[in-house]
Each structure stands twice: as C-alpha cells, then as structure tokens.
Amino acid sequence: MADGGASFGYLGVSRSLSGRLWRERPADAELVRRHQLSHGLSEPLARALAARGVGAEQAETYLNPTLKALFPDPSTFTDMDRAAAILVDALERKRPLVVFADYDVDGASSAAQLVRWFRALGHDLPIYVPDRILEGYGPSPAAFRRLKAEGADLVITVDCGAAAHDALACAAEIGLEVVVIDHHLMRGEEIPHVAALVNPNRPDCVSGQGHLAAAGVTFVLLAALNREARKRGLFGERAEPDLRQWLDLAAMGAICDVTELRGFNRALAAQGLKVMSGWRNPGLKALMDVAKGQGPASVFHVGFILGPRINAGGRIGRADLGARLLSTDDPQEAAALALELDGLNASRKEVEREVTEAAIAHIETESNAPDAPMLLVAQDDWHPGVIGIVAGRLREKYRKPVVVVGVDRAANVGKGSGRSQPGVNLGRAVQAAFDEGLLLAGGGHAMAAGLSVRPETIPELRAFLCERLAAETEIAAAEDALEIDALVATRGADRALWQDFQRMAPFGPGNVEPSFALADVRVERPMALRGGHVRCTLTDSSGGKLKAVSWRVEGSEAGRRLMTEGGAVHVAGRLKPDDWQGRCGVEFEIEDVADPRRA
Structure with missing residues (x-):
C-alpha cells in the first residue's frame, strides 16, 4: 500500500x-495474513489491527469486546474489597454518607453511578462538588470540615482525593472517615492514611488497570458492592441491581477523560455506547434532545455533544450540575438542567473564542517567539475554566507544548493550564519549576499540567520551561509524523x-x-x-x-x-x-x- x-x-x-x-x-506482514485468514478481514483492515498491536490471540476480543471476557476481578484492586465492605456496612447501619466528586464528566459519571446504586438499595446519597474557581480541584480541609459540620460521617471521593494529603490529614483529625476512588497518578510511595484508597495507579496495586478513568474504577466498585451485599443476604427482599444499565455512565467517563480504549476499558466504552443508545438515562436523553443530536450513541456524541455540555457546569457555571443531571430520574428536572448546561456551553464557547484569539495575538506579536521550544502566554482575567481548552487548541496550531495563564491581579496569582506534544513531558518540567521555587503549586503528567504562579515570576518561568524542554521539543518536532x-x-x-x-x-x-x-x-x-x-x-x-x-x-x-x-x-x-x-x-x-x- x-x-x-x-x-x-x-x-x-x-x-x-x-x-x-x-x-x-508499520505492521507485521505475517500477522496481517493471520488476521485475514482467521477472521475474514480485508487486507487494509487486518493491517490496521496488526499496526495497533493486536496479536493473533487478541483479535477476537478486540473485534468483539465483551465484559464477560474482559472484566477484571475486583479483588485485584488494592483496597477494593475493603472499600466495598465499609460502604455496605455503612448502608446497613444507615450512616450519613456523601459522595465528593470532581467537577468534570468523569467525576460526574462516577458520582452518578454510586448515587444510582445506593438509590437501588433504598439509600439517598448526597453529592458535593467543589467550585472550580472558589475551591479549586479536589478535597480541601475547609470542604471536609464543612461536610463534617453538616452531619457527614463518611465521605466517598471519586475522581479525586488520592493526592489530597492535607485534606485527608484534616479528615483524620476531625473524625471524618474517607474512602477514596481515584485513578490519577500518585507521587512517591506514600499512601495517605484513609479507610480505603482504591486507585489502579497506586504503587502497590496489581490490577493492571491503570488506564481506566475513575468511572471505570467506580463500575468495578459496583461489582464489588453487589458481591459484598449478596454475601450479606441483602438481596433477599429486593432485586440485585443490574449493573449493565449504568454502563452508559462508565463509557462517558472513559471517553471524555480521553483514556486508553484497550482491554476492559474498550469493552466498557463499546458496551456502554450500546446501552446509551437506548437513551434510558433521563439526563443524557434530555441533553441529547436540547443539543438536537440524533441516532445511536457514538464517541462523537459523547466527546463533542454531551461531554462539553456536562463540563460547562464545572467550567463556568455551577459545579454540581453535571452530576445532578446524570443521577436524576425526574424527566422534568433533567430537561431544566440540560437547558441550563446547553446555555452555559454556548457561553463557554464564546469565552473560549475570545481567549484563543487574544492568546494567538500575544504569541505572534508580544510575549513569545513562535519558534520557541514551548509557548507560555498570560493575560489578566482569562477565565480559569477555559484555559485548558485554549492550551489544547494552541498546541494543535503550533504543534509544541503550550501553557496558558489567567492572572487574577486582586489575588496576585496566575492560574495556568498546559497541554503538550507527544514526546515532551510537560508535567515533569512543571514539577521541576515547582522544585526550583518558581511556582506556588504545580503538577500533572506528560501531556497535561496545571500550575499557580506569581505574575511577576511569569517571564522567569517561561525562560525556565523553554530551556528545560528545548531538547525534548526538538526531538519531538523531528518525529512529528502523521501515520497512514x-x-x-x-x-x-x-x-x-x-x-x-x-x-x-x-x-x-x-x-x-x-x-x-x-x-x-x-x-x-x-x-x-x-x-x-x-x-x-x-x-x-x-x-x-x-x-x-x-x-x-x-x-x-x-x-x-x-x-x-x-x-x-x-x-x-x-x-x-x-x-x-x-x-x-x-x-x-x-x-x-x-x-x-x-x-
């Protein structure tokens, strides 16, 4: 070819x-032939499978990804059985519970799964979502103190919490029990002291499921909860929840959090889209209706129609709107929430367009040379809810790492979000900048990072990151290829x-x-x-x-x-x-x- x-x-x-x-x-010619003969595939299709590393023994589950074939044993996740026992015990004892969720789609879809499982067992599970601007990402000591004062006895964090050492230490001090369900990378070997911490990316987890979104980890937790509740005889008088009905929520998190769609995660996405296509979740149906979408659910619907609208609540609106939408069974409430999220998404697009245009003007006329190893652009009052999207747009345009910083002069702080080019580890460079004392806070992974910086330090930070990333960017530019x-x-x-x-x-x-x-x-x-x-x-x-x-x-x-x-x-x-x-x-x-x- x-x-x-x-x-x-x-x-x-x-x-x-x-x-x-x-x-x-590139693809191995012998493997291409085996795929053709074993599965009756055309040569281009067999070649595409081989080029994606699908071996001869994996082709069947790749072409037909089922939960039966790929579902992991929940017990292989460290603390999964412990978490299930704690939560079912809390259910039986009617302890006051709260689910604490991140403000994006993955957090919302994780929280909604737990809300729906507890509802099926006759328990109402309240949701708390921190405000992106006022509270920042993840649990904080202030949020935990507030929940404790309001009567919470046990908090379940989803899509956050694994790295919230200060907040978790505070929870221990005030007697608030915490179960963490997360998927983010954890620094070092230290495991926070909590009742249970389920995270396939904790150093001592042997599940091999580190590519799951939090919604995928939560779906496995539901299986562990069913198993624990069954063991205790809780399904004698009520039906055992059929977890397949909530696969659409697991798929939302997997796709919108841009996780690797392989193995079990691929089965979650594939089967979840089939479930979603029935549009039985009132929130998803209302959101699809207001967006005037149609047809069976696809990655496009999730990633470009539903996901951005759910995220709009956390970006520029009320942080809990997405989780409320996905967990409600009331069609009227769902319609009202969907309408509000659709309007917020329209506003988000306009704010994003304005910030993108201003950032390009900065890059090409003022603060950066377009041929620099990385681009860092900053301006007063850029909305923190869109700077990550803008960084991604600029990364596509300039094909190099980009950091976008919105400066709050009143607070004398700049909040930044970065997106990187394959082959350039931006998170590591941001961590190095923090270690050098150039940042108030900072971290991330290879392809994305977040940071806080004093405005007067921004020129020094830009110079540091340019120097730090120069060699990686040069190699990445030479290897920047489009594969056909x-x-x-x-x-x-x-x-x-x-x-x-x-x-x-x-x-x-x-x-x-x-x-x-x-x-x-x-x-x-x-x-x-x-x-x-x-x-x-x-x-x-x-x-x-x-x-x-x-x-x-x-x-x-x-x-x-x-x-x-x-x-x-x-x-x-x-x-x-x-x-x-x-x-x-x-x-x-x-x-x-x-x-x-x-x-």
Whole structure:
C-alpha cells in the first residue's frame, strides 16, 4: 500500500503543509495474513489491527469486546474489597454518607453511578462538588470540615482525593472517615492514611488497570458492592441491581477523560455506547434532545455533544450540575438542567473564542517567539475554566507544548493550564519549576499540567520551561509524523469502507481512528465556513467525487491551499458518516495537506 521509501515519507511526503512527515503505520506482514485468514478481514483492515498491536490471540476480543471476557476481578484492586465492605456496612447501619466528586464528566459519571446504586438499595446519597474557581480541584480541609459540620460521617471521593494529603490529614483529625476512588497518578510511595484508597495507579496495586478513568474504577466498585451485599443476604427482599444499565455512565467517563480504549476499558466504552443508545438515562436523553443530536450513541456524541455540555457546569457555571443531571430520574428536572448546561456551553464557547484569539495575538506579536521550544502566554482575567481548552487548541496550531495563564491581579496569582506534544513531558518540567521555587503549586503528567504562579515570576518561568524542554521539543518536532493506515481513491472512499473499519470502533487513545490518504486529488468548489473551517469536494482520476471538510484551518498554509482550485494535492484524514437527511454517505475529514511539488 505504501508509495515511496520511509526516508522520503509516505507518498513522498517528508514535509506537509503543516510541516509533518507522512509515514505508513508499520505492521507485521505475517500477522496481517493471520488476521485475514482467521477472521475474514480485508487486507487494509487486518493491517490496521496488526499496526495497533493486536496479536493473533487478541483479535477476537478486540473485534468483539465483551465484559464477560474482559472484566477484571475486583479483588485485584488494592483496597477494593475493603472499600466495598465499609460502604455496605455503612448502608446497613444507615450512616450519613456523601459522595465528593470532581467537577468534570468523569467525576460526574462516577458520582452518578454510586448515587444510582445506593438509590437501588433504598439509600439517598448526597453529592458535593467543589467550585472550580472558589475551591479549586479536589478535597480541601475547609470542604471536609464543612461536610463534617453538616452531619457527614463518611465521605466517598471519586475522581479525586488520592493526592489530597492535607485534606485527608484534616479528615483524620476531625473524625471524618474517607474512602477514596481515584485513578490519577500518585507521587512517591506514600499512601495517605484513609479507610480505603482504591486507585489502579497506586504503587502497590496489581490490577493492571491503570488506564481506566475513575468511572471505570467506580463500575468495578459496583461489582464489588453487589458481591459484598449478596454475601450479606441483602438481596433477599429486593432485586440485585443490574449493573449493565449504568454502563452508559462508565463509557462517558472513559471517553471524555480521553483514556486508553484497550482491554476492559474498550469493552466498557463499546458496551456502554450500546446501552446509551437506548437513551434510558433521563439526563443524557434530555441533553441529547436540547443539543438536537440524533441516532445511536457514538464517541462523537459523547466527546463533542454531551461531554462539553456536562463540563460547562464545572467550567463556568455551577459545579454540581453535571452530576445532578446524570443521577436524576425526574424527566422534568433533567430537561431544566440540560437547558441550563446547553446555555452555559454556548457561553463557554464564546469565552473560549475570545481567549484563543487574544492568546494567538500575544504569541505572534508580544510575549513569545513562535519558534520557541514551548509557548507560555498570560493575560489578566482569562477565565480559569477555559484555559485548558485554549492550551489544547494552541498546541494543535503550533504543534509544541503550550501553557496558558489567567492572572487574577486582586489575588496576585496566575492560574495556568498546559497541554503538550507527544514526546515532551510537560508535567515533569512543571514539577521541576515547582522544585526550583518558581511556582506556588504545580503538577500533572506528560501531556497535561496545571500550575499557580506569581505574575511577576511569569517571564522567569517561561525562560525556565523553554530551556528545560528545548531538547525534548526538538526531538519531538523531528518525529512529528502523521501515520497512514491505507491509500484510497475517491471512488473507493465510500460507506462500505467506513462500515468495514467500524469493526475497530470505538476509537480513542490506545486505539486511534484509521487515517487514510488520497493522492493527486483536485479541490473543487472550496467554501470558507464560519469558525475558520473549509468545505470542498475532492476528485481524482478514478472519477469519484468525495465531500470533504477541514476544521479550524483559517490562516494556515493548508487552509489557503484548499481555498485555491487547480493543481493536485495529497490529503490525509478520516472518513466520517454523512447521514444528513437520510443520505447514508461519507465525508472526508481532512487532517493534513501536502503539495506534491514541495513535499
């Protein structure tokens, strides 16, 4: 399928209009043949599986990911059985419980699962979600003191808590019992002193499920709770909860937290989308209705329609709206919450657009050189709820690590959020900056980080991060390549091809969506769309015509080339379904463009 040697790039593209090398995704030829023969797959599809590391013995569960085949033993998670025993005991003794959740989709969907399980057992479980701006991320001593004063006896933290050492120490002092359900990386070997701490990323956990979102860990906890309650005979007079009805919530967390969709997590996402497609959760149905979405649930619906609206509550609205939406059984309450979240999401988009435009102006005219190893941009009063999204947008545009800081002059502090390029460990650099005394707080992982900084220290911080990341960024830029799964013609890029590759869905980290290349295509009827997008038709010598769109390319070299008819180009991207008005066709989503004369 390849055209051109590796040194010249796929289709000869060593440098596209975005500056990237194209290369064919490598796959073992013998494994490709085994997949073809064993499972009756087309060569391109078998090749795509092999290229994603799917071995001969794994292909069956990959193509048909079931919970029965992939569900882990809850007991392999450290403290899982202990947590289940504590919570069922609290249920039996009617202790006052509160679930303390993070303000994003993963936190909301984790909390909603627990609320629904306890409700099925006849117990009302209140939700507490900290305000992003006033309280910050995760548990705090002040929040725990407040919950204790209001009568809470036991707090279950979900999607947070594993690193909240000060808050957990405070809880111990005031006699507040805490069970932590988390998935975030933990620093060092020290385990906080709590009643139970379930986290597949704690150093002594042997579950092998470190890629799960908190919603996935919570779903395993529900299985442990059912097992413990069954052992105590609690299902003699009431039905045992069927956990499958809440798979849609587990899938929400897995997809929106951008976790690796492999193994058990892939089964959660795949089966959860099937459950979601019935739209039996009143909150999800109301949100889908207000967003005017349609059809069976997909990763697109979760990641681009439902997820951003749920997150909008935590970003610029009331932090608990998402968790309340996902846990309510009242259609009227769900409709009201969905309407409020939809409005907040519209406001979030406008705030995000303003901050993005201002940040680009800073980068290109003031505070940063566009060719610096990393970009750090800061301005007064940028909303802390959108700086992470803006950092991600800028990372896509400039293809290097970006940190965006919103400065609060009254408090004399800047809150920053960063997103990184593959191969550049931004979290480690931020931790080093904290160790150097340049930050008030800071941490994260390779691809994302958060920080707090004094405004007067920002220039010094920028210089430190640029120096610290220079070597990694240089190597990452040299290796910044777009990997292609198959070369297709416009006539062959049809619904049947898209349907064939849907056997690999759901897509996400650890199972990237297939990327196709079209060679020597001509661009016809280009049209600039609001938002900086370009829509056009692609034609080639096969005689086919393929509708295409390229997102957010205004002002880029690729965008300008797509708006210019005449002359052949190579394009790379993904096939998407086009079901508008019952068409049942496909559209090509262009990710990159190469000029054969310059590639």
